[in-house]
Amino acid sequence: SASSLGDITKPDFPILHQKLDNGKKLVYLDNAATSQKPYVVLKALDDYYSNYNSNVHRGIHSLSKKAEAGYELAREKVAKFVNAPKSTDIVFTRNATEAINLVAHSWGLENLKHGDEIILTVAEHHSAIVPWQMVAQKTGATLKFVGLTEEEAPDVLQLREMISKKTKLVVVHHVSNVLGSFLPVGDIAAWAHSFGAKVLVDACQSVPHMVVDVQSLDVDFLVASSHKMCGPTGIGFLYGKSELLSVMPPFLGGGGMIADVFLDNSTYEEPPSRFEAGTPAIGEAIGLGAAVDYLSGIGMQKIHDYEIELADYLHESLRSIFNIRIYGPAPSRTVHRAALCAFNVNKLDGNATDIATMLNGLQSVAIRSGTHCAQPLHRYLGVNSSARASLYFYNTKEDVDTFIEALKDAIPIIGFKE
Numbered sequence: 477s478a479s480s481l482g483d484i485t486k487p488d489f490p491i492l493h494q495k496l497d498n499g500k501k502l503v504y505l506d507n508a509a510t511s512q513k514p515y516v517v518l519k520a521l522d523d524y525y526s527n528y529n530s531n532v533h534r535g536i537h538s539l540s541k542k543a544e545a546g547y548e549l550a551r552e553k554v555a556k557f558v559n560a561p562k563s564t565d566i567v568f569t570r571n572a573t574e575a576i577n578l579v580a581h582s583w584g585l586e587n588l589k590h591g592d593e594i595i596l597t598v599a600e601h602h603s604a605i606v607p608w609q610m611v612a613q614k615t616g617a618t619l620k621f622v623g624l625t626e627e628e629a630p631d632v633l634q635l636r637e638m639i640s641k642k643t644k645l646v647v648v649h650h651v652s653n654v655l656g657s658f659l660p661v662g663d664i665a666a667w668a669h670s671f672g673a674k675v676l677v678d679a680c681q682s683v684p685h686m687v688v689d690v691q692s693l694d695v696d697f698l699v700a701s702s703h704k705m706c707g708p709t710g711i712g713f714l715y716g717k718s719e720l721l722s723v724m725p726p727f728l729g730g731g732g733m734i735a736d737v738f739l740d741n742s743t744y745e746e747p748p749s750r751f752e753a754g755t756p757a758i759g760e761a762i763g764l765g766a767a768v769d770y771l772s773g774i775g776m777q778k779i780h781d782y783e784i785e786l787a788d789y790l791h792e793s794l795r796s797i798f799n800i801r802i803y804g805p806a807p808s809r810t811v812h813r814a815a816l817c818a819f820n821v822n823k824l825d826g827n828a829t830d831i832a833t834m835l836n837g838l839q840s841v842a843i844r845s846g847t848h849c850a851q852p853l854h855r856y857l858g859v860n861s862s863a864r865a866s867l868y869f870y871n872t873k874e875d876v877d878t879f880i881e882a883l884k885d886a887i888p889i890i891g892f893k894e
């Protein structure tokens with residue numbers, strides 16, 4: 477058959493070609509947790525640490541200048557990747573979680589007061605919920621949560637109706653790491669803005685998988701993580717509209733974010749430096765830049781189109797299994813799902829962890845089990861945990877077939893409740 481995008485790109489990822497202790501070749505289906513890294517990213521990291529590792533922040537010697545140039549070039553690449561107006565609209569953080577905490581503590585503490593409302597959905601990741609709980613406790617703001625529709629997608633119409641003049645911020649995922657559903661974040665931003673509210677988009681599961689254009693979406697803040705988009709761990713980014721970042725106070729204090737330091741006060745740099753205290757993850761930023769080059773070389777629309785095809789195949793193959801319960805909306809001609817399925821097996825005499833353990837042992841199939849940092853969503857769905865297979869563009873339909881066969885073998889071994 478014609479080579480799929482997965483067949484073409486899988487050779488770029490050294491980690492995918494190993495056999496585990498059971499002698500079976502790894503089938504990695506845990507990409508919503510973290511993605512694997514292509515040779516070009518590994519080479520960029522090795523090149524930096526082998527040839528020009530040095531500290532940034534206005535160094536004079538050659539290595540420092542080269543490191544600084546590499547770090548700022550990575551910022552430019554990320555800015556272009558999400559179509560930010562300027563590279564200074566991109567703040568490097570440790571991960572998406574830190575990026576959301578930065579907005580919560582720097583923008584939130586300054587702009588939220590008693591009676592203000594923050595609207596989220598019940599499907600948000602803990603990283604999108606907990607920072608706003610912390611800030612709401614300090615400011616007297618309140619969090620309001622949108623539920624799911626009958627089809628188990630976040631209820632967008634309920635969200636629209638919930639926005640009012642009390643709303644100061646809407647915090648939503650772009651793609652759910654459990655339901656596989658997409659939110660119309662451009663529309664949501666417009667609704668929020670019509671009431672003078674801001675919108676923060678958690679794009680961890682969309683930036684790696686599709687074209688994300690912060691200007692056309694007109695979002696105020698957007699966060700993502702390098703390790704989910706073929707880049708290294710230890711770095712993520714916040715996109716913020718310039719007019720918001722420019723008036724936000726620092727989140728962390730230290731070197732690099734100051735202009736002048738006196739014993740009793742200091743003045744601060746302009747964004748993004750104002751929000752990048754201390755020695756940044758220089759090598760990791762350069763690795764992220766290489767990941768952006770790699771993904772852009774393939775093309776995000778091509779990746780998205782291929783993953784929609786994989787998503788349909790995954791969902792169709794999984795729902796053919798007796799007693800399977802898949803969470804999130806069923807795909808249709810009009811409703812797409814991301815290439816991930818969280819599921820359980822009804823009446824199984826075991827749980828999601830038993831399933832994941834068996835798949836790993838039997839066929840070296842790596843999936844995740846637990847609540848995927850979405851406990852409120854699992855409670856809403858009435859389940860303690862779920863198993864989750866999540867694919868990326870380097871996966872193939874054959875990977876799905878191996879997963880399904882392993883699941884069919886595992887279920888009778890685990891058995892059903894009497």
Ligand SMILES: Cc1ncc(COP(=O)(O)O)c(CNc2co[nH]c2=O)c1O
Pocket residue numbers: 508509510571572573574601603604649651652653678680681701712848849
């Ligand atoms: C929607 C969403 N938001 C935020 C995060 C946090 O990203 P981090 O700051 O890089 O950790 C994740 C990571 N999601 C998962 C991490 O492991 N399994 C997952 O589903 C996510 O899927």
